[in-house]
Amino acid sequence: MNQRPDNRGPMMYWPFNEGAGASALEYVSQVRDEIQYVFKQAKFTEPCDPLWRKSALGGGLSFDGYSTYISHSFQEEDPAGTSQYRSAISIGVWVAPRSYEVGDDGKLSAIVNRHNKEQRQGYLLGMYRHGSWSFQVGLEGGEWKEIWSPDGYELPKYEWSYVNAVFDGNQGEMKLFLNGRKIASTGLPRGSRLTEATSTNLLIGKNNHSSQLAKVFSLHMFSGIMEELKIYPRALSEDEVAASYQLVLDSTCEGVHPSLKYDEIKLDRTPLLADRHRPQYHVSPPAHWMNEPHAPIYFDGQYHLFYQHNPHGPFFHQIHWGHWVSEDLVHWRDLPVALAPEKDELAPDGIWSGSATYDADGLPVLFFTAGNDSASPNQSVALARSTYSRDKDPDLVHWVKHPEPLIVQKKGIGLFGDFRDPFVWKDDDGWYALVGSGIEGEGGAALAFSSQDMLNWTYKGPFFKADIEKFPYLGPIWELPVFLPLGSDKQGVNKHLLLVSPVGEGADVEVFYWIGQLDKQNLMFIPDQEEPQLIDVGDFHFTGPSGMVDPKTGRKIVFTIAQGDRTSELEYQSGWAHNGGLPLSVYLREDGRLGIEPIQELESLRGEKQLSLRDKSLSEANVLLQDVQGDMLEIRLEMEPGSAKQFGIKIRRTPDGEEETLLYYDLNHSMLLVDRSKTTLHPGEKCGGTQGGNLELHGENLKLHMYLDRSMVEAYANGLKSLTTRVYPSRRDALGIQIWGDGSLTVKSMEVWDMQSIW
Incomplete structure (x- = not known):
């Protein structure tokens, strides 16, 4: 027999304390809700249940960000679902976000919702860009009301937050609470009533009206861990919210706010280890989407490699910098996301490709393409510094962005609006940067810049540009320029390697290269032959180049993305998209041609x-x-x-x-x-x-x-x-x-x- 809520207790309650299995108990009705999860009926790996996590709170359900959610339907006699109007409702839940969505179409990534905004019905508690969050309700009479978290009260990633939202129609107020404290309130007409969206189910972790990407992926889904979700048919008081927060602290955490270790919330690659198509000795994210690896650098006995990553699912969206570390260029460890879009004026809309080099003190720095859609162009070159110290941050996990872009494209410098993927190197005379772009009417180009202090940059002109009339496949735009020294040829002439990736109309999206000489005085590249060459002839599977000079061995090493060549439907089913290619050693042969070999360390496998x-x-x-x-x-x-x-x-x-x-x-x-x-x-x-x-x-x-x-x-x-x-x-x-x-x-x-x- 179903239990019924009393006047004080919740009308719905999901503890999420199961620890295993494919369902979650709604405690009041004693209904077990099925948890949707892509690998329950796995197509390419071993079937498995949704992922559960243990933590200082005891545990919780892990939502993968694109396939995990719960749909709760209501019995006809269930007052939690059949009431058409409510004078009050309160929601309390512990959440630990793993990542934030970009907020497509102005919609929230739902924590819990049963709403129809178009018809001004129901309620929605969810997250938005950069960790902001909101509680929204539809009122009798057709009004839609929203209350938002103030600046400084965003929900932090990789941490537990206790979130409460209160709608009090009788008193005419909506309130938000974070970790037991009221952070926002807004007034309503006294006697307001919430209009229930009775024609839809209650969804946990997925928006009732999510937008679609590629006709396959539902956006606006929660990514992270959730525990102790309670929904009350009344307005909780400030004292009650504070007391419920303190009760958890006293009972499970010795009076302090619960901590969360990265290993407890990180994306788990375990379900993909048995995937019969996913490479197992090529570098890859733990799950979800990647495109090009970039910014390789060796520091303090370890190699670091970063990559373009969407931590929300296996589709291109909301790009971050993922991060691996290795002692041998073969065995890699997953580290937390190094750079992510943030609520700032620098890169709120994307952290796109770049490179790594060393500052004047020999410490690693990252140069990246800062995505800011409110600027014109929306791409600029920006910098992040490590917080490294041997005892504080030996793995270079933490990076601090320089607050302003370093190089902003001006009209007349390259193809305006296409300005990205800085490749930066340092020598005894200073720092040098190549930026991918094009020349109007001429074709793709790598633009050259120089600096004496790494912060102030001077434009030197095109480093090298395409002759699109002779070689139309080189396209109107170049991305991902890479410039590496090759040493001297048999005549003692110092040679270099330039790699580019053409894009745009007519472009053959491959990795093209030239061998040639550096005119350092004019900061220009002079190729030995005009026609470009290919390293790889596999047709669009070897792309997205980056490179480094290995200080440990002196080798010149190139990294690439290995494109996956699959449909969005198959990427949804598999839970991953793309991986890195094997690290490639490039060198100048005796005959003057480019030599390529996989790195010798692979023999250890x-x-x-x-x-x-x-x-x-x-x-x-x-x-x-x-x-x-x-x-x-x-x-x-x-x-x-x-x-x-x-x-x-x-x-x-x-x-x-x-x-x-x-x-x-x-x-x-x-x-x-x-x-x-x-x-x-x-x-x-x-x-x-x-x-x-x-x-x-x-x-x-x-x-x-x-x-x-x-x-x-x-x-x-x-x-x-x-x-x-x-x-x-x-x-x-x-x-x-x-x-x-x-x-x-x-x-x-x-x-x-x-x-x-x-x-």
Whole structure:
């Protein structure tokens, strides 16, 4: 038999103290509400229940920010749901936000709501931009009333806050309380009554009228932990709110405000470790969206790498700087978000790509693109400093933004409105910056700036620009310029590497490069040859470059995003989008060409060696390969063509060949190619067709160094080119390997290792 609320107690109460399971008890009615969560019916990983968290409060339900919510329906006889008008209502809840939404369409990320703003009905308690929060109600007579948190009373991320909202129609007042104290009130006509939205369910963690992104993702959802949600049919007094807060402190926290450790609230990568398509030895966020990794830097024995990240879900929105740290460039640890949009005049609308360097004292600094939609242009170059000390912040977790932008684009400097992705380096003469932009009517460009103090910058002109008439695929805009020293060639001439990523109409969105010389006096780049080259020929899977000179080894290392090549529907179902490529060492070869190799440290991930062979024919090699299989492998292969004009290797192959991916070399056309026409039978996956590009071997055997990591395929050919692609087989037995050729050939050598997860 259902319990009924008394006049003093809550009419609805979710303790969220279950600690496990896929439902939450509404204590008053004794109804168990199903918790919606994407991995309850997982498509690509092991099914699991929603995530619960233990903390100083005892525990709580973790909301992932895009799929976790509760819908509570009402029985006909339930007075909590059937009353058409209310003279009073109070809500109390403990919340710990993980991130904030941008506030699309002026809507709140709902904590709890049963409302229809258009019809001026119901109530909504939720969060908005930068941690502000609001309580909103529809009144009898068709008025919609809102009360907002004042400045300075935002809900902090990664911390517990006790939130109370009170509607008192009889006294004509709405009030907000934070941690037991009243922080805001607003007047109403005495005798006001709340009009219930009786035609809709009560939702926890999701807005009743959320906006849609890509027709798949519901925005305005809560991200973080929630506990002890109570809704009262009366107006709580200030003393009652204060007493309820103090009761929790006294009973669970020895009289002090409860603390929350980062590990208790951080995004959890555990559900994704079993995802059969998610790479496990490539760097990735714990969950959700990333695009390019950037700002690599080595400091105090550790490598730091940042990345563009949406902590709210696996879709592009509200970009932050995620953060990893590593001692070996292979095994990475997740750290808290380093930079996020804040309520300031600098970057309230996005923290976009940038780079890292050192200040005059040798401490790391971050240069980033500050997004501010109220400014024109909405992009400028900004700076953040670390709070580092060995005992205070050894992992460089905390960063403080310089309050004003350092470089603001003026008309006449580049393509106005496109000004982003600063790449900054330091030498004995000062600091230098390249900013991605374009030249009106001419094409993409990297713009050059210099500074003597890292704060005041002088524009020096275009560092290098495209000839869009000759090379239209270089596009009207360049993003993510990277400039690295390569050392001296055989003639003793000092050479450098310039990388750019074209975007805009007509652009081929790949990583193009030139080798050339630096004219330091004029701060210009002079390429050895006009036509750009590609590092990778895999067609849009190797993008978003960043780079560094490793102070530990002197190597020049390039990082990239490995694009995921999936639909929004599949990214919703999988809970993640994109990952980093393997770190790539680039160098100047004896023949003057650019050499590329995966970093040697990756050998530390090798497990059992499945195969080692030499000087075998195609058929002999395939007999030995019959029992070799896996989706996390390293393969080294050298092939000498006999009569074969096309030859290579089939990977992720089912025993019957129904699904397979063929990576091969076309000798007649000097091309490295991948054929994905049989990669997957899954009707929703996009991967297919044949991609590739030019690779001149000049009579050498084909030497492939390949890495398979579930959906990732990276092949490095003769130290000259890479081919990065994606594969999403539908069949779980797509694990086989087979040598292929259209004629006779010799497998000069082949080694296959299992690879281990870095997580």
